[in-house]
Amino acid sequence: MSGSLWLKPPATGTPLPAIPRPRREDRTGRVAHPPAAHPPGGSAPATVHPAGGAPAADPLDELTVRLEEFAAVAVHPDEIAAxxxxxxxxxxxxxxxxxxxxxxxxxxDLYARVERRHHPAPASRPPGGAWHTxxxxxxxxxxxxxxxxxAYVLAAPLLAGEPGRFGLPGGTVPLLAGAVTGWxxxxALSHRAYTWLGLGDRPAAARALLTGAPAGALAGTAVxxxxxxxxxxxxxxxxxxQSLYLAAATVLLVLGRERALLCALLPLAGALPAFRWDLPDPLRAALLLTxxxxxxxxxxxVLRPGARRGAAGRGGPPRAGSLxxxxxxxxxxxxxxxxxxxDTLVSGAGAVIALTLSMGPAEWLLHRFRGESLTRLRTLTTAREFRRAVTGTLVLCLGGYLTALTALTLAATLAWPGAPWPTPPRLVTLLLVGTVxxxxxxxxxxxxxxxAAxxxxxxAAAQxxxxxxxxxxxxxxxxxxxVLTCALLVRPTAHRV
Incomplete structure (x- = not known):
């Protein structure tokens, strides 16, 4: 694993339309204001025009007209309330x-006043905004x-030593401590930078990464x-x-430079012969350093825009929100x-490889779920239909991810020389971790x-x-x-905002 641990930009969702507020003027050009008060619980009474003319329109009727397009496609009154x-x-x-x-x-009341209308499903689904990928x-x-x-395959002979603590190979504890600190x-740094990107301020996002990434590398090294x-x-x-790499990978992933990161990692492909043959230590070190x-x-x-004066812009999102x-x-x-x-180092490494590689299909299926949900929100007219459709989409996407994880686990077992086949209990545990x-x-x-955290x-503490x-x-x-997912995501308002 590396970088931002698969964090994607916050969902922008479907923007709520602004409620128009037309100015009503009387015959003399003066603005007519709504009545000051009404009896609670009843309909708003008609008011007399200041110039003595016909009664003014019911404010609720005017609001119904202004919100008709939005209310007609709402699948639950809570959407209108939002x-x-x-x-x-x-x-x-x-x-x-x-x-x-x-x-x-x-x-x-508005939901009851407006007749339900739905948009027919488009011939081709429109992109889901930031969620289309x-x-x-x-x-x-x-x-x-x-x-x-x-990199761990290349470095294994360089790190070989006496058995370490807790029954782990030597050097495992500092490696894990630095990695967890970096993750x-x-x-948290990725979330803060993505928040700046969501505000449309890319230089400020680069500035946050410019100051945060080196600090994270130092923290991981110190730990x-x-x-x-x-x-x-x-x-x-x-x-x-490793800490320096995690910081650099976070910068490149957040700013959308995956191809540059892939090019930087190509020297590590030199580890593939190391599965069968012993490579000279200088060559191993050279590949890692490159x-x-x-x-x-x-x-x-890519961080050059963040070095400009004033790139940080506004005060920025609260740091506590990234915790x-x-x-x-x-x-x-x-x-x-x-x-x-x-049970063995090889089987454990195969599980980690499968989980890490599965984050690609996982990310795509997250996008698919979001896009399908927005489509259902536009085409369905009742909350019950929406709940059934979203639940079905959730089951399909999760099932697709677990299928991909199983296939990658089997592929990693076949590709790794001497790797044992995963036992059913270990495979079930791996799939449960993937579900989580x-x-x-x-x-x-x-x-x-x-x-979720x-x-x-x-x-993790229990394990x-x-x-x-x-x-x-x-x-x-x-x-x-x-349970939490079903309780949250079957509500239409969770997809509107």
Whole structure:
């Protein structure tokens, strides 16, 4: 895994239309204001024109006309209520102007007044805005997530030493400590940079990465050296390079430079002969340094806009808002590491490779779910139909991801010399971990990142404290996330905002 742990830009969704507010003038050119008050609970009475003319129109009728197009395609009154609230209508204003108790009561009245209309399904589905993406791009990201794993194959002889702590090979502890630190930091940093991109300020996003990425590399290096025991200095040094790479990969992935990152990682393909033949140590080190240097240089080049004076622009989004994304990076990263602890090193590495490569199809299926949901929102007219359609799409997308994960697991087993076939219990556990990751990413994409992070952290903590409880912890986490996903995403308002 690398970079931003598959974090994508926040969903912009379907924008809510602004409520037009036409100015009504009397015959003398003066603006006619709505009445000051109405009896609560009843219809707004007609008001007398200031010049003594005909009664003014009912404000509720005028609002119905203005919102007719939106209300006609709404599948639930809550969608209309969300529009009213986004326009700044308070409950006091609604009581005084329209004689309804609150935005929900007014929305129900508007929903009942307007006949349901739906748009026929288009011959070709329109792009889902920021959620429209091609399969090739997602597979490319999955590939660049997995290629850094070849660095460990190249570095294995350079890091060989005495057995380490906790029954792990020597140098494993500083490597894991540095990697987890990088995942947490870069996940939070990615969210902050993506928030700037969502605001349309790319130089500010580059500025955030310019200051945050080096800090993350230093943090990962410091943690790795602090966790290193005597004799683990080579592993700590490799962990420092790993931290620098994670920072550079985050920059390139967030700014959409996946192809540049792929080019930088091509020297690692030299690890493929190392599966069968022993390579000279100088060649191994040269391949590693070439890939690391290229990644760092490419990241520095794309960060040039962030170095300009004033690139940070406005005050920026609150930093605390990125903390849940860092926690999700911690929980999901630990789950992947736990999945990689197999009966043998080879079987564990195969599981990690399959999970990492599967993030390409996972990302594409997330986009597909979002796009299909927006299409259903435009073409269906009742909340019940929408719930059934979204649930079916969710099941299909999750099933497609688990199918891809199974195929990649079998492919990794065939490609790795001497790798044993995964036993049914291990395969089931791997699929449960994949379910947790995909549902967690889906909830994160819809803003429910804190819930996903807490579930992942609890599952990872349970597996760490009691490794034998891994399948139970992963299964429980998958069940909880499935319930949360269904409860959130069957609501039309979750896709409107």
């Amino acid at each position: 529009l009213l609230e986004s326009d700044g209508m308070t409950d006091d204003h609604i009581r005084l102007t329209y004689g309804r108790a609150d935005s929900f009561a007014l929305a129900e 091609g399969l090739a791009g997602c597979l490319l990201r999955g590939l660049v997530f997995a290629l850094p794993g070849l 947490v930091w870069n996940q 790795a050296f602090a966790a290193a025991a005597p004799g683990e200095a080579p592993a700590a040094l490799f962990a420092a390079g 890939a690391l240097t290229a990644s760092t240089v490419f990241a520095a080049v 849940p994304y860092g926690l999700f990076g911690l929980g999901s990263g630990l789950l992947v590491l736990q999945a990689g602890i197999g 990751l995909w549902l967690g990413l889906l909830l994160q994409a819809f803003g429910a990142v804190l819930s 807490l579930v992942c952290l609890l599952a 760490t404290l009691q490794p034998a409880a891994g399948p139970v912890a992963a299964g429980g986490a998958a069940a909880v996330l499935a």
